[in-house]
Amino acid sequence: QVQLVESGGGLVQAGDSLRLTCAASGRTFSNYAMGWFRQAPGKERDFVAAFSRSGGSTYYADSVKGRFTISRDNAKNTVYLQMNSLKPEDTAVYYCVGRSGAGYYATSRAYDYWGQGTQVTDSS
Numbered sequence: 001q002v003q004l005v006e007s008g009g010g011l012v013q014a015g016d017s018l019r020l021t022c023a024a025s026g027r028t029f030s031n032y033a034m035g036w037f038r039q040a041p042g043k044e045r046d047f048v049a050a051f052s053r054s055g056g057s058t059y060y061a062d063s064v065k066g067r068f069t070i071s072r073d074n075a076k077n078t079v080y081l082q083m084n085s086l087k088p089e090d091t092a093v094y095y096c097v098g099r100s101g102a103g104y105y106a107t108s109r110a111y112d113y114w115g116q117g118t119q120v121t122d123s124s
Contacts, residue, residue: 002026002113004096009118016086020118022079022096030055033099034079036070037108038092039117047106048094049081059105063089086122093117 008020022034035050049060049070058070069082079096096115103110 002032002098004098004113004115006094006096006115006118009094009120011121011123012086013123014087016122017082017084018086018120020081020083020094020096020120022081022115024077024079024096024098030074031100032113033105034070034072035059035097035099035105035111036079036081036094037097037111038090038094038120040089040092043092045095045108046092047108050097050105052105053099053102061106083120086120088122088124090120091122093119 003025005023006020012018033051033053036048037045038048039045047061048064049068051058060068067085072079095117097111098113099111
């Protein structure tokens with residue numbers, strides 16, 4: 001199992017950049033497929049970005065493609081989400097997620113492990 005803790009959220013304005021960090025601990029971290037989801041007030045949890053199970057490919061929601069970048073540092077057991085050109089619709093709680101089994105990367109139920117979330121707010 002793994003434990004996930006997100007950090008780096010905050011108050012931003014449209015066009016700003018922000019980097020979220022997910023610190024992970026547990027057994028064989030590199031064997032887990034990692035990603036990010038977000039949940040805006042009154043909305044469902046939405047897929048943001050993820051690695052393939054092999055770690056060799058990345059996937060992005062259309063709404064963030066070209067603006068957000070997921071990356072990792074296996075030596076530090078850390079996953080990042082670099083967010084550029086932030087928009088008001090990016091306001092949400094962002095969750096770091098991990099999965100050990102097969103599943104569709106963009107479906108929240110595929111993930112076994114969730115962090116506590118970190119708030120990102122675009123103040124207009």
